[in-house]
Amino acid sequence: MNLKALRKFAAAGLLAVTGASWATIDLPEHTEPAWQDIASITWSTDGGSSWGNSTLLVGQSVEFKFTMHKTYDGRHYADFIKAWIDLDGNGEFADSETLLFGHNIVHSGAVANDGWGSVVNQSFDFISGPITLSSAMLGDHFLLARVTCSESLLTTAGITGDWSRQWLPAYVDDDNAWYNENFSPTAYYWQGQAQLVKLTVNNQVPEPGTLALFAAAMVGMGLGRKRALRV
Template identity: 35%
Template sequence: MLKRLSISVLACLLFAGLSGTALATSYYDYSDATGYTQAKHSTADWQRLGRNWDAESSQKAIDTSDDGVSWSIDNGLTWGHKDLTAGQTVKFKFDMYKKEWGRHLEDHLKVWIDWNQDKDFTDAGETVYQAAWDFKKENGYQYGDGFAGISKSFFTSITIPDYAKLGDTWLRARVVCSADNPDLNKMTSTDYYWQGEVEDWKLTVNPVPEPSTMLLVGLGLGGLAVFRRKFQK
């Protein structure tokens, strides 16, 4: 009897341990900015930034699936993630992809930049863009139509403010449906929303080049041109 009881207790403890481990492992899409309060989502079945979405069991330093945010320093001729310069006007692009359409009315996009590098996005001027996508109205879809996916790019131009601290800082972009976040103005940069995705991108803000440096560069280029002409003769 005692032996049977011991085996039963051991089995129960083992099952509880395995169940506890299984229940403790939850997968989310996490924000990546080091030292910032976390944001996370459970599913991208309705909307996401870009085409890729990554389910993680814990927060990582950088989410390699991030692909929905880019910017241009030449007014949209080329897109990427280049360093910026204080006072520069930069064109940003945010790609939202809808895998499915549920019963919600809108998809919400909001973007923050931590200009003063104080590890949050709550200071004045740090909410840099927001938009709502009512694709039913734009595309004429009705609930139940079904589709393989549809994308939309959102563009905005942002001038690096004179109070922005130089060096590395972070941009956070987030998409969520209106079922989770009915009021776009109240959408937060942290905490949890069930649907959607969050992406963090490191921005490097460089100082404006000194006039003397620009002069030296110009003289150097001019001298090189003269040397080439002489060499060709």
């Protein structure tokens, strides 16, 4: 995780974490933003009408948006993004806690590994499905997002061969299932980026109008009690 990312989330009122009792993340050897960079992580509690880093409350339905940016298109098959959230609050990331898997197909057919590719300056948004925040989720949770490329996933999995192996039918299908299955929350990758964010789910706070009605009701109950005692 780079220093820029740490400062960014600290400034947003979030806690970007570098180490503790959860699973250790083997970060990529280099986080070259020319190919994959996590530009932002935001969320929406109003069905996607607005995005930001608002307080999370029990009862809300929340969707997460991950924005990936790249300066050059690169010479690989695809960029991949995957995110996990420890719903049980234990700081570990299980397959069942996968929040999102997405891809950006860079080249649908094999190309030569002959440079960085063309300047594109593109951003891609990936949005998770909604999660309803229950009272069982009160407290702290950790959100992990990672981006990498097809070549890095193959190399880490021990798949050998020439550059064109990224496009073989054994790894490429409509859902990119092989790449999804082999994208780990903790494995080392040659390139990419990882960001770990601490989220806190709080209790719903009554609106001022609700509090005023509650106070009026309590006062009314008190007056009624006094009248009853006078009779």
